Amino acid sequence: MDFDLVIRGGEIVDPGSRLQGRMDIGIRDGKIAVVAPSLPLGGSRSTLDATGLVVTPGLFDLHTHIYWGTTYWGIEPDPIAARTGVTTWLDAGTAGSYCFPGFRRYVVEKSQARVFAFLNVSSIGLIAPTYELANLDYCDLGLARQIVDANRDIVLGIKTRIDVNTTRGVGLEPLRLARKLADDVALPLMVHIGKGPPSLKDIFTLLRPGDILTHCFTGHDNRILEPDGRLREFVRHAWDGGLILDVGHGTGSFSYEVAEQMLAAGMPPDIISSDAHQLSIQGPMFDLPTTISKFLNLGMSLADAIERTTAKPARAVRRPDVAHLRPGAPADVALFALDEGDYTFHDVFMTPRAAKVRLVNKVTLRAGKVMEPHPEQPFAPWSVLPDHQRPK
Numbered sequence: 001m002d003f004d005l006v007i008r009g010g011e012i013v014d015p016g017s018r019l020q021g022r023m024d025i026g027i028r029d030g031k032i033a034v035v036a037p038s039l040p041l042g043g044s045r046s047t048l049d050a051t052g053l054v055v056t057p058g059l060f061d062l063h064t065h066i067y068w069g070t071t072y073w074g075i076e077p078d079p080i081a082a083r084t085g086v087t088t089w090l091d092a093g094t095a096g097s098y099c100f101p102g103f104r105r106y107v108v109e110k111s112q113a114r115v116f117a118f119l120n121v122s123s124i125g126l127i128a129p130t131y132e133l134a135n136l137d138y139c140d141l142g143l144a145r146q147i148v149d150a151n152r153d154i155v156l157g158i159k160t161r162i163d164v165n166t167t168r169g170v171g172l173e174p175l176r177l178a179r180k181l182a183d184d185v186a187l188p189l190m191v192h193i194g195k196g197p198p199s200l201k202d203i204f205t206l207l208r209p210g211d212i213l214t215h216c217f218t219g220h221d222n223r224i225l226e227p228d229g230r231l232r233e234f235v236r237h238a239w240d241g242g243l244i245l246d247v248g249h250g251t252g253s254f255s256y257e258v259a260e261q262m263l264a265a266g267m268p269p270d271i272i273s274s275d276a277h278q279l280s281i282q283g284p285m286f287d288l289p290t291t292i293s294k295f296l297n298l299g300m301s302l303a304d305a306i307e308r309t310t311a312k313p314a315r316a317v318r319r320p321d322v323a324h325l326r327p328g329a330p331a332d333v334a335l336f337a338l339d340e341g342d343y344t345f346h347d348v349f350m351t352p353r354a355a356k357v358r359l360v361n362k363v364t365l366r367a368g369k370v371m372e373p374h375p376e377q378p379f380a381p382w383s384v385l386p387d388h389q390r391p392k
């Protein structure tokens with residue numbers, strides 16, 4: 001037998017590897033062995049028929065919260081991975097230094113999905129919904145450096161949330177500390193924006209090339225557009241210089257008004273991520289394929305959307321070894337139907353948009369194994385959507 005599994009007849013979409021077209025994938029020992037137009041029948045222990053389906057690298061979600069049971073926001077990755085095609089989950093700062101050893105043991109080591117993390121500059125992380133930065137004593141940089149150095153295989157950056165609900169009166173100081181930490185450990189900094197203060201302009205004075213601005217299509221007052229719809233000049237300047245714009249849809253951070261103006265001006269985001277957490281997976285975000293579908297219906301091509309959920313996030317965190325289908329890569333693969341029909345999607349303000357296509361995951365493989373459906377945890381008692389987002 002040449003292969004453990006052959007995925008046969010699917011439409012491959014892996015823009016990061018310049019692979020597109022009807023091809024077969026041969027998998028051996030949990031890795032991609034070959035991608036070719038037509039592998040001979042009979043050389044494989046098993047076969048997966050992907051006729052009529054889109055076959056992509058397992059998706060890489062750059063903004064998630066998966067520290068279930070320990071934090072306000074955390075969900076379990078595997079049950080959602082199995083039904084969405086997301087095989088690489090980057091936890092965006094749910095864990096700070098004090099709870100990082102537990103994150104490693106109970107989430108990273110226990111999950112079938114691949115898990116990376118950005119360490120929160122606040123040692124308490126996101127145990128509570130708000131104000132993790134209000135007590136600056138929690139920004140213990142010496143401790144954070146030790147945690148990063150002990151976990152370099154999984155800690156790929158530093159995270160900080162800078163808005164009125166996280167800083168409470170300490171202004172830019174936590175961002176200055178996060179900047180220093182990221183520079184000290186030579187990793188990218190992911191900065192969350194939303195409602196000021198601090199103002200977006202002040203926040204941008206501390207961003208550097210290679211940093212990630214998440215919630216880039218927020219509709220709140222720290223939005224990246226001028227009132228007349230033009231991109232703010234200092235945002236343009238930082239973006240041209242190498243800042244990375246990441247969607248991070250979530251419960252409060254995706255505005256159709258902003259997304260439509262950006263796409264109409266030919267300025268798509270660099271990365272599409274979900275900000276999946278206790279609240280957002282109840283809708284209107286739901287999951288990464290739904291978020292991708294919103295962009296498809298705004299006119300983004302499937303290849304551009306898949307690049308923004310595979311190769312681009314992998315490159316942003318300097319892990320080009322994952323989220324592609326080239327021989328030797330872990331066989332993390334997702335099979336999707338591109339369904340056509342009459343759908344309605346919503347942004348976080350529940351602004352509706354009619355849609356004609358929807359990306360629906362059919363099969364997800366991690367390291368060559370099909371991820372089986374898992375029962376999902378009930379929502380936490382505090383996990384209640386804002387009034388305007390509750391289903392009527």
Ligand SMILES: [Zn+2]
Nearest residue numbers: 063092250275
């Ligand atoms: Zn988040």
